[in-house]
Amino acid sequence: MTFNKGADISGDRARRGGGRSRGRTGAAVGGGIGGLGLVVVLLLQLFTGQNVDLSGLTGQEQYSYEPEGGDSVEECTTSEQANTDIECRMDATGLSLDAYWGEVLPAQAGVEYVPPPFSLFTGQVSTACGAATSAVGPFYCPGDQTVYVDTSFFDELTSKFGANGGPLAELYVIAHEFGHHIQNQLGTMNAIDRAGTGPTSDAVRLELQADCYAGMWVRGAVDTTDANGVSYLLAPTKAEIEDALSAAAAVGDDHIQETFQGEVTPHTWTHGSSEQRQRWFLTGYDQNSVASCDTFAVSGGAL
Template sequence: MKWIGRRQSNNVDDRRGMSSGGKTVIGGGILGIIILLLNVFGGENGQMIAPILEQMNQGQSQPATEQRDLTAKELEEQAFVKTVLADNEDVWSKIFEENNLSYKKPVIVLFSGGVQTACGNATSDSGPFYCPGDQKVYMDLTFFEELKTKFGAQGGDFATAYVIAHEIGHHVQTLLGTSNKMRQMQQGKTKAEANKLSVALELQADFYAGVWTHYNQKMNNILEAGDLDEALSAAHAVGDDAIQAKMQGHIVPESFTHGTSEQRKYWFMKGYKSGDINQGNTFKELGL
């Protein structure tokens, strides 16, 4: 991905140089795996697991944080994230303005190990997620190495850009009221029915990531050979069917919350090819 030399956003809060001095945080073992399965590319699930995380974190000490300088690699990662976020700000501000709306810029928080959010405390095992409560995206960038080693994704900088764009897609859904409407629709539904609504929300975020790619390519000519393959490989790796097959050896479709690998790739590419936010009604297309 071509990114060096463009505007960088001021809305990145890099906390990776902070250490909690040995504080015990939630994660690892069975709980970590459960949170990962629920929340990878998290969206609304950050709120769903918040009460559990808060309950388990009650009573833990909060030692003073320690600060260290970021490494050269971390500074380069920070510059990349700032550039991708700036690209998202420019694209979505343009789309919102074209539709007589005002775009509120979100914040991306980079962290290591654990983090406190308006949706509760979380760890790296949660995967990248968006918290509607504070309208921030939370990311531990070590996730992308695990995406390659544990889930077989191709990796690459555009895979990271795709994930960021997906999470910003959840912010767009919050601003447009889609997320709140989805939660209302889930009330009174069976678990399987509620899961289908969650799938529609996640696929729409993939679609928005594709729309962002479409606009950003026109505005900044960002794509290099293999970039789309990196995004599709990441989308494939985090499909519910791929994760379940990898983690438990069998697939339970009624428990899907994010969509299959093929669905995720399809909706990303539909957004990329069309560049039209009006073609992203995943709820209607899934019969919901």
């Protein structure tokens, strides 16, 4: 998607860096999209069927978390920067997501939207879910309700996982992680069994719902506006939607398993197949409602 000429993105949304781990308070949401930056991490998830606990991967003890502000991405002010600079694009995407969910969540779910902290990091970061490196990929930590992204992941999305690339593929990833925050606000995460695996497990349903929420935002993003009433984004083109669908397919459990282990083992799935991820993204895009994204109400055969 292209940011609209003249849109003001000076909201200073994303920040560089994270916090200090002093004691682990929870596990990250399987990375959502994350858990994809390193083949070893992927195979741990796929063979064990479990969402990876970040602190265990990085050899950290159980520490608590003390948030730190980090440096703001204050140099990002114009849509032209968002269209050419990855950090500015992340910052502007956060502003659009806030504007969208700030209207949709109260209207459709009766819940006031609380924007999640949005951290851009390089190399490694400390979180309430433990210490993480860029190998984990983008993820959402319920413990500090923060979205974490090392933007180098987007290159791996194309080079290692075969996605088309393009700005909307990147924005889909961020919208998916913000989708996990919506689930956290709605109480979905605490109401399900995230330890199960398989194509119809709660873990897969959680990820597909986040894909659906991402599709909702992509449909409604053109109507999100800055303080002057200028739309942040132009409507997506057909080619850009294809880029987002390509990214969704690239992070499907079946595609990842076939690519890195040579066979598909559905009983270990934690994120859903390529077909499921694409279909639920399109469900959100086409129907544009929180109710339509209730993956937990769908029978196994229709999921």
